[in-house]
């Protein structure tokens with residue numbers, strides 16, 4: 001059974017779906033692998049490394065599609081490649097399912113499409129397939145480095161004979177996977193960190209990393225709601241958003257660096273920083289808006305651009321931070337994919353864990369809680385529930 005790798009055909013995307021190491025793992029599982037020439041180049045994986053790992057190199061993406069049973073990609077296939085799909089082919093990627101306008105076309109082609117973002121994250125056997133976490137963790141780290149680069153003062157406190165340098169004040173809004181890594185990284189660089197999230201359970205995590213929790217008042221009813229969602233984001237009331245804006249306003253008027261990470265899966269990102277607050281921030285302060293690709297948490301964010309406000313505050317619309325760490329992000333993404341792909345086949349391994357290619361059999365099962373959650377098209381149907 002052949003697995004194909006297509007180049008990420010998106011401007012500024014450096015990641016690749018499978019790395020040479022992932023190819024070795026898949027070969028051991030009994031798969032053959034074919035990769036579009038140059039697909040790994042931006043992540044520093046040359047064709048020769050794939051060949052050495054046992055992959056074939058294809059001249060172009062159409063050749064990969066023509067030969068593969070399973071096609072892996074970072075984001076999505078182009079309309080032209082979808083047109084080349086034949087019934088029963090499988091596509092796996094981060095397909096942005098709720099905004100993907102191509103699902104009907106995939107379904108009409110009879111392809112089974114798995115959108116990795118839809119993984120049931122609380123399921124422990126799914127954790128090694130969690131692409132949102134693997135990419136957000138790296139992005140949270142890199143966001144702090146981006147901020148440090150843009151900021152015209154240092155992060156740590158220095159006592160020098162020319163005077164004392166105060167530590168930077170960093171505020172993190174949204175403390176999921178990316179936010180927690182941002183706190184840890186900013187602390188390592190010597191900053192003073194404050195953080196907030198609408199999940200009250202995040203307070204303990206913030207404090208365990210040495211950050212100060214910014215508390216937004218919550219009604220008893222909302223506290224109940226927050227608890228009943230098991231720690232996942234709940235929909236806040238208008239009153240909560242107003243109270244949050246007051247807390248954010250106060251914290252940001254003192255801040256040097258702000259990193260916003262708040263996302264709502266399948267929806268527009270919540271607006272957490274308003275123009276009135278930006279006007280109170282210090283000149284030279286820097287905001288990294290990690291939700292830029294879904295509309296931004298900060299008023300005035302432009303994806304992939306740095307906007308400087310009239311008062312000298314810089315808003316970095318960081319739409320694709322994982323791609324800035326393309327090699328490492330690809331390693332982790334590829335591991336997530338290999339772990340998922342290995343659940344799609346029924347295999348008999350020998351004592352050394354190697355599977356003969358002839359023993360591989362596809363085992364698609366929409367009743368399986370992982371496959372069923374990820375499959376957005378199967379057997380001619382779009383299976384994605386509306387949000």
Ligand code: NAD
Nearest residue numbers: 121122133174175176177178197198199233261262263270
């Ligand atoms: P995310 O990227 O969807 O959002 C980032 C953060 O923004 C979340 O913590 C969310 O609560 C917060 N947020 C959303 N709207 C907000 C608003 N209006 N105001 C303030 N904050 C807001 O989230 P994520 O990082 O992918 O993960 C979310 C949660 O899921 C975290 O608790 C994470 O630890 C948890 N998680 C659990 C598992 C697991 O159980 N195995 C795996 C991954 C993540």
